[in-house]
Amino acid sequence: MYTQALNNLEAVTDVEDAGRNAAFQARVDNEYKIEPNDWMPEGYRKTLVRQISQHAHSEIVGMLPEGNWITRAPTLKRKAALLAKVQDEGGHGLYLYSAAETLGASREELNEQLLSGKAKYSSIFNYPTLTWADIGAIGWLVDGAAIMNQIPLCRCSFGPYSRAMIRICKEESFHQRQGYELLLTMCKSSQEQKDMVQDALNRWWWPSLMMFGPSDKDSQHSAQSMAWKIKRFSNDELRQKFVDATVPQAHYLGLTIPDEDLKFDEETGHWEYGEIDWSEFARVLKGDGPCNRQRMKARRKAHEDGAWVREAALAHAEKKKARKAQKAA
Amino acid sequence: MNEKTTPLWEVFIRSRNGMAHRHCGSVHAADAEMALQAARDVYTRRGEGLSIWVVPSAEIVASDPGAKDMMFEPTGTKIYRHPTFYEIPEEVGNM
Numbered sequence: 450m451y452t453q454a455l456n457n458l459e460a461v462t463d464v465e466d467a468g469r470n471a472a473f474q475a476r477v478d479n480e481y482k483i484e485p486n487d488w489m490p491e492g493y494r495k496t497l498v499r500q501i502s503q504h505a506h507s508e509i510v511g512m513l514p515e516g517n518w519i520t521r522a523p524t525l526k527r528k529a530a531l532l533a534k535v536q537d538e539g540g541h542g543l544y545l546y547s548a549a550e551t552l553g554a555s556r557e558e559l560n561e562q563l564l565s566g567k568a569k570y571s572s573i574f575n576y577p578t579l580t581w582a583d584i585g586a587i588g589w590l591v592d593g594a595a596i597m598n599q600i601p602l603c604r605c606s607f608g609p610y611s612r613a614m615i616r617i618c619k620e621e622s623f624h625q626r627q628g629y630e631l632l633l634t635m636c637k638s639s640q641e642q643k644d645m646v647q648d649a650l651n652r653w654w655w656p657s658l659m660m661f662g663p664s665d666k667d668s669q670h671s672a673q674s675m676a677w678k679i680k681r682f683s684n685d686e687l688r689q690k691f692v693d694a695t696v697p698q699a700h701y702l703g704l705t706i707p708d709e710d711l712k713f714d715e716e717t718g719h720w721e722y723g724e725i726d727w728s729e730f731a732r733v734l735k736g737d738g739p740c741n742r743q744r745m746k747a748r749r750k751a752h753e754d755g756a757w758v759r760e761a762a763l764a765h766a767e768k769k770k771a772r773k774a775q776k777a778a
Numbered sequence: 779m780n781e782k783t784t785p786l787w788e789v790f791i792r793s794r795n796g797m798a799h800r801h802c803g804s805v806h807a808a809d810a811e812m813a814l815q816a817a818r819d820v821y822t823r824r825g826e827g828l829s830i831w832v833v834p835s836a837e838i839v840a841s842d843p844g845a846k847d848m849m850f851e852p853t854g855t856k857i858y859r860h861p862t863f864y865e866i867p868e869e870v871g872n873m
Binding site for chain 2: 484613
């Protein structure tokens with residue numbers, strides 16, 4: 450669903466062959482795609498492994514808040530759609546792990562980094578889904594923000610990441626539309642249901658804005674990612690695009706954005722929004738959000754509970770191979 | 779990690795009748811049968827395929843992109859391999 454990886458990259462200090470670096474940068478500048486076996490600076494490889502794997506982790510952890518409502522969906526149609534959406538998130542995680550693995554990272558290693566808490570995932574998935582309206586709000590806002598972020602990643606300089614993002618973006622549109630339609634249905638229904646949607650918006654609005662990462666003045670290391678064409682727009686540019694696109698959609702639903710400072714600037718044509726509570730963002734990233742512990746516990750349990758299946762599948766594969774070899778002999 | 783690793787498979791999908799299989803990503807699976815099922819679940823959730831190939835990633839032999847000049851340069855000068863190298867008078871018509 451989305452990467453917040455760019456927030457905390459290490460400074461890149463390449464002492465490698467300056468000539469090769471220059472040739473690499475020239476290829477990137479000319480919009481050539483870099484493929485897994487091409488020479489690349491170590492910093493580029495490390496940045497991508499981290500960003501792609503954290504993006505993958507976000508997709509996988511992102512299945513949890515929505516999975517919470519599959520058995521309680523109000524109709525069969527909504528249940529089928531939610532199930533398909535959660536399956537997509539799992540699929541997106543796998544496309545991304547597959548892209549990260551082309552850079553020499555192993556799946557086991559990446560998974561271990563998630564389970565040990567060493568690797569981060571998007572802060573948004575540490576918020577709870579309290580009502581059915583939250584499922585709509587996630588599709589509309591969280592997937593909406595993800596799309597804003599991911600469309601520029603389709604042009605990322607690293608071939609496998611860019612190709613995975615193209616696939617993901619195609620599927621993501623369904624996620625956002627089903628969420629908005631769900632909310633529209635609720636808003637047209639009883640006042641009680643509309644109140645539920647407003648409550649969901651109140652809780653998801655600010656965390657959704659935080660998905661774009663720290664503000665540009667506090668965002669280190671963006672310059673290198675921009676030069677490498679991993680990143681194409683700054684955090685604040687993307688956040689502004691999201692606000693501009695989303696505010697009129699909220700008004701169409703008859704909802705109020707929970708921001709007293711929100712106002713339309715006639716001159717610039719942009720919606721100006723209030724100050725984001727960055728201390729909350731820092732807290733959630735550090736592990737103290739409402740559901741951080743619960744999410745990690747669920748992932749670890751899923752991994753441990755699946756251990757016997759992985760073991761049995763490998764044992765079965767070996768047995769079959771041995772039997773085949775015996776037959777051939 | 780002391781667990782055994784699950785093998786990696788490259789996935790190729792034929793999207794339409796008459797098209798070639800095309801590489802689309804990879805999956806982890808213990809054996810070929812499970813690799814096919816995983817590839818179906820991961821890469822064809824919206825009818826993207828009519829046929830899937832899975833190949834153990836370790837079995838793929840690839841040329842070295844660093845040696846691409848030596849590998850492909852020899853054809854660069856053989857312009858006589860292209861139809862536009864030959865001039866046909868206009869009166870002859872389309873050929």
